[in-house]
Amino acid sequence: MKHIFFVEDxxxxxSGLSFAMKKQGYEIAVARTSTEAKNLWKNGKYDLVILDVSLPDGSGYDICREIRKTSKIPIMFLTAADEETDIIMGLDIGGDDYITKPFKLAVFLSRINALLRRSDNFSEKNTELNSNSIKVHLLKGEAYKKGKELDLTASEYKLLCLFMKNPDIVLSQEQILGKLWDCEANYIDNGSLTVYIRRLRTKIEDNPSAPEKIVTVRGMGYKWNTVGCGL
Structure with missing residues (x-):
């Protein structure tokens, strides 16, 4: 049974969303304030976090930042703030999805199921990825370059895993967006993906200005290049 941590005031x-999620078979832990959320987070084990951005005593963004210090758990923002800058910031600090009010219940539940499904896919037990001097421990959600741990956001980590699981295969921008974000959403576009890839390159490439690991295939997409590269 999956456990969902729901932060909403x-x-x-x-009442409505908790009832719907329980009908889907999920266990729900609810916090109504930032302080309560921090206490519940310390004392519980969860599979997904749903965060409202505006709380009486703080921000869901701050809670997200705290969670990302220790966990790769999927995080969905649930909020009335629909400005593009708010959405991009939420994703940039480690959020995995962003749904704005008002919304349809069926869409909300579908997005939860998708996040949990992708989380399972990126958490294969007793498995690691290893190429181009990069090693990923999928069970722990950790990535290393030449033995030094990389400080990656959740989206950067999943992007890296996607590339390393598909070595020397050209992935189109649409394929990447669809794999990572089920992307028919307008707030994740090709421009945003370009930003994510640039930031990932700064962390894994020896020379981000002349990338050798994540290479651009003009007119087609991106590729995790292992040709001529050792472990």
């Missing part, structure tokens, strides 16, 4: 929304 609207009682009517808590």
């Amino acid at each position: 609207d009682l009517s929304l808590i």
Whole structure:
């Protein structure tokens, strides 16, 4: 049974969404304030976090940042803030999805199922990826370059895993967006993907200005290049 950590201060929304998620077979832990959320997080084990951005005593963004210090757990932002800058910031600090109010319940539940499914796919037990001096421990959600741990956001980590699981295969921008974000959403576009790839390159490439690991295939997409590269 999957355990969902739900941080929201609207009682009517808590009641309705908690009921719907429980009907899907999920266990729900609810926090209505930032302080309560921090305490519950320390004392519980969860498979997914749903965060409202605006809380009476703080911000869901701050909670996300704290969680990302120790965990790769999927995080969904649930909020009325639909400005592009808010959405990009939420994803950039480690969020995996962003749904704005009002929304359809079926869409909300579908996005939860998709996040949990992708999380399972990226957490294969007793498995590691190793190429181009990069090693990823999938069970632990950790990545290393030449033995030194990389400080990656959740999205950067999943992007790296996707490339390393498909060595020397050209992945189109649409394929990458679809694999990582089920992307028909307007807030993740090719421009945003370019930003993610540039930031990942700064962390894994010896020379980000002349990348050798994640290479651009003009007019087609990107490729994890292992030709001529050792472990």
